[in-house]
Amino acid sequence: MNFPAELKYTKDHEWVKIEGSDAYIGITEFAQGELGDIVYIDIPSVGKKIAKEEVFGTVEAVKTVSDLFMPVTGTVTEVNALLNNEPELVNTDPYGKGWMVKVSLADGADGLLSADEYKAIIGV
Secondary structure, eight states, X not given: OOOOTTSEEOTTSEEEEEXXXXXXXXXXXXXXXXXXXXXXXEOOOTTOEEOTTSEEEEEEESSOEEEEEOSSOEEEEEEOTHHHHOTTHHHHOTTTTTOOEEEEESSOXXXXXXXXXXXXXXXX
């Protein structure tokens, strides 16, 4: 499994890519593997402010639905429109074309895990 070192992670299996005052957010390769084939993603619209650890959407796979938890506090500035017609991008490219939302950070990104810390949690 791949866990890019330049990303930060959460115990709830989201990843965060910080670029200045913005953050891209998606789910990890581990999470998408556990969910199976993803068929639908329900995520908030642009402009919504979401607090850290608040549910910000859901991922629907063939056999289950899973909540998405916001790893940072911020305002949604972009939603990945590709996922409307190609939700399977989360399975095939979770750290690239499968990102879910971009947020403007309200405060820092404290409390996130390094790749090694995340791997220890999931036992890889």
